[in-house]
Amino acid sequence: MAELDGLVAVVTGGGSGIGRACAEAFVGAGARVGVLDIDPGDGTDAVLPVPADVTDQASLDRAMAAVAERFGGIDIVVNNAGISSVGTVADNDDAEWHRNLDVNVVGIARTTKAALPYLRRSSHAAVVNTSSIAATAGLPQRVLYSATKGAVHAMTLAMAADFVGEGIRVNCIEPGTVDTPWVGRLLARTEDPAGERARLEARQPIGRLVAADEVARAVLYLASPASGSTTATALPVDGGMFGLRLPRA
Template identity: 75%
Template sequence: MLDNLVVAVTGGGSGIGMAACQAFLGKGARVAVLDLQPGEWAEALPVRADVADQASMDAAMLAVAERYGGIDVLINNAGISAVGTVEENSDAEWARVLDINVMGIVRGTKAALPYLRRSTRAAIVNTSSIAATAGLPKRALYSASKGAVHALTLAMAADLVAEGIRVNMVAPGTVDTPWVERLLSRTEDPAEERRRLEARQPTGRLVTAQEVAAAMLYLASPAAGATTGITLPVDGGMSGLRLVR
């Protein structure tokens, strides 16, 4: 079902985005890796792209469409983290995280829509987070940004459904990526902090990037043609289970 599907993945150079690129390639899709540092790929098209710059995103999507003849799927995955209470992040941090995590999706979508509208299999998958709907300590800014992604996804789905463009989102829990490793390295006791993160997920372990990528595959696939405007949690049960231990 994914053979020759053209998929553009923002933030595809590492973590969840890299796992998504690898997963789509494994299913026969043609993949463009959009990132500030896309890396070198034998089978995919690496494109340097900055989600903080509309001109950069326009040029990147044009490069993808010129190489592959169009775009069928956009994975809006690029994002950055923030740690702190509502008092602890500066105005500049708030502006930067909201600009990357929310406006980055806006810019990527604007740039891709002219090509998606020409596809008969068009889909957009945004990366949200369990933080959008669950109160997590010291994640005020990050949670606010992902809450905005949640609302934005629903609004985009409503606006685009009549054009045959499906819009959904994945909501990962804590994923074992280099990004999380960097966050852990800033704590006083990284091993204890990792244990705490693992314990708060009912499965007792961190989510893998490949598990999130598998959810993206489903939402992007034409086999999910009746699925739009939904959140697919990949969170080890955090959103629905309340275990007593």
């Protein structure tokens, strides 16, 4: 049997990047997947694309109901939808702070709340949140993004404490800089995209960006019943940024 045979997963932000890689990895492991996104893409027998907005609770409630009706329940939630902003504390106004917090932090709360009635019926319930290396390492020009991802890390621990007695495991991944269309768009806004990409690659000890499918495999591990004793864990997938302190070349 495949690792996730018979299980149903929901992935927010599943239309591209890390979310899409997660959806593909889950299907490959035998799961059926609800892809929630503003633009969720095309469906298959194993993938139900559902337009949804993590800033809208009613949208999420409808989306979860649609996935559960199609596939018979929900066992796994991957809270992956997120946005970012560049700058120091002097560079983003209140509206930009509220926008990022609404998507990256409150969006996880809304999504998990919408999924809880279904997770509570599952014998293999798991939630995996997408945090970031920015939660634990000070990165330049990322104060707003870092604040939201630090909150995701803290939320993961608190959610794990709240639901461990109900058999719902909650973990998070903390990727480094991942080679996704989203990162490509951020680079395109800089004055020197090629130079900035080279700097991002160089700051990760492995010397390259993290691949989206590498993150997806980590999410699959945390979501799988095979890791049934793993909860309240933050798993770095960051090319060594969290654990290594290498001498300068």
